Amino acid sequence: MRRPSSRGSAAVAIAAAWLLAMPEAAHAHLVTTGLGPLFDGIMHLAVTPEDLLPVAAISMLVGLRGKEHARAALLTVPVAWVLAGWVGLGRPVEIPLATTFVSFLAFGGLVAADVRLSRAWIVVLAAALGALHGYLNGYEMAVAGLGMTGLIGSAASVFVLMTLASALVVSLEVGWTRIAVRVAGSWVVAVGLLMIGWSLR
Amino acid sequence: MSAPRSGRAGLRGLALAVAALAVPAGLSAHEGGSVAGLLSGLLHPVTGLDHVIAMIAVGLWGAQLGKPAVWVLPVVFPMVMAFGGMLGLIGLPIPGVEIGIAASAILLGGVVAGEVNPGLRLAGLLVAVFAIFHGHAHGTELPDGQSGILYSIGFVASTGLLHASGIAIGLIHRWDWGRRVLRVLGGVVAAGGAWFLLQALSGG
Known part of the structure; x- marks a missing residue:
């Protein structure tokens, strides 16, 4: 009867000693350790609303226009992203992050107004978005030491997000669901306006 | 038998509690600022009743007026x-x-109560002025130390969801009893606005 109890006490004593010996910096999460360049790049989009919302907005924009437009943007944005990011990796010029808020206004506004753009215009706009945000990502990857691998990771997550989001919007047929997308576009504009205010404050 | 066992259990618990208390507090196990910014933004619109009733009234009025x-x-x-925030x-x-906020509740509640239809442009203009x-x-x-962009996302989304709530409630407009209920709700919103106006004028 006593033996299990003493083993239990020893276990508690070991647990207590272990707790006392714990270092102050627990590093319990990958926030501090990272996932490696590729996966840090993949995760970068998810933790950067300045990129995430414009990418979501262009996905909604092309989704509202249909499959052909969506396919064109799906190819254009990641390619422009990587090319401009490659330039950004060299850190030639620092562009303020606040420039991304232009994307919020432009793409959110186009979604809210449900502007019927031709496929050529979609390609031009997709290239512009990919170039601006890709450049900034390349610059950030260079600062963070993630390099081209991180940049490719971020471009991959852009491609995946755009594929899923634009496909979802393309599939919407009921009238109010397409209106909900336009409302979401107005939210992107609203966030962009507030961010311009924050940056000028 | 039971008393010693219970005493040992108490000692174990005490040892663990002391050990846990002795663990340094600054583990920094979770990021606070970013998530807190999003939560602040989400909660801010719903914690101000003046904002809540006006936002719901926008949705109610939209549902009353119908498409577009x-x-x-x-x-x-x-x-x-x-x-306006900018x-x-x-x-x-x-x-x-x-x-202005209190007046928005009075007027938006009033137009819902009166089922007023001034046309799309004037309705949009009225709502836009109050939105500022x-x-x-x-x-x-x-709040200090929180993420501006996540606060903004939360604030805008929460306000939008209040509109959606108003629209959802406003769908009862298709029934006669629903139309009456909506008009009563409009009156309640206007009365709330009058209360906030009194507070604003008295500096409360």
């Missing part, structure tokens, strides 16, 4: 509200903001 107002008003409002952030003062007051007052109240 039912979606034009919720599209216009967040953008103009954010514009004016506040860059330090451009707007006089009588609290009075709401954005100016509420869009700029970011």
